[in-house]
Amino acid sequence: MPKVINIEPTPNPDALKFLVNPAVLKAGSRSFKDFGAAVGDPLGSALFGLGKVTSVFYMDRFVTVNKESSAEWSDLIDPICEAIEDLKLPDDATGEGPRLAQGAGADEKLARIHELLDTRIRPGLAGDGGGLEVISFDGQTLEISYHGACGSCPSSTSGTLRYIEGMLQEEVDPAIRVISW
Missing domain, CATH: 3.30.300.130 (Fe-S cluster assembly (FSCA))
Known part of the structure; x- marks a missing residue:
């Protein structure tokens, strides 16, 4: 299970970066812009399930969560940390698949x-x-x-x-x- 070791602000006031150890993914990244897109992803689903979350992005050793502008971080930080720390990591946690196929000439x-x-x-x-x-x-x-x-x-x-x-x-x-x- 990952442990949140630090929380950092981002240039976007509605997003926080949660630094974790160990890595939540060995390679790639995952990004979800709504609950429907996160269905089947344990971390994404758990974070959207908290309410007031508008997007989830994670890779390597960080998880970035965006919130509704009307929501307060003070109400979300502890539940977000708990959701991250409750995640059971599979042995082969990897993200996105192969890169965009390259066409002739490009x-x-x-x-x-x-x-x-x-x-x-x-x-x-x-x-x-x-x-x-x-x-x-x-x-x-x-x-x-x-x-x-x-x-x-x-x-x-x-x-x-x-x-x-x-x-x-x-x-x-x-x-x-x-x-x-």
């Missing part, structure tokens, strides 16, 4: 995009309790989805998105456009 670009996201973007997002997933890439337009604290943070849909687009235009292809949903 193989090298997409591989380079993933390399840049893995080394320069995802670590920073994870530091703030968030992450991103590549949804699609047609060779010119990269569609991404933010998770965790980044999922409802205004800066992720403006400044961060523009930074990612500028970096990819400079280092991969000047014609790349990045959109989020």
Whole structure:
């Protein structure tokens, strides 16, 4: 069972990052934007079951929980910690499956995009309790989805998105456009 060892604020006032030991996943991540999406996931279901939770994102050694803006953290922190600490970890806890399939002509670009996201973007997002997933890439337009604290943070849909687009235009292809949903 994981133990919550620290709780950190994120740039999003409606999200907290719960640091845990041991890791809740050996690889990948899991992200849920509502209770229905979390059905079948013990941690996601337990956290949404508390009420006032609007999203759950977890990977490695942290769990990020977003709450309704009207909810108070003082009412949620203890139940969230209990739900995390009650989780029984399977021996093979892993998250998302293989990366987005790469189409002809986009193989090298997409591989380079993933390399840049893995080394320069995802670590920073994870530091703030968030992450991103590549949804699609047609060779010119990269569609991404933010998770965790980044999922409802205004800066992720403006400044961060523009930074990612500028970096990819400079280092991969000047014609790349990045959109989020």
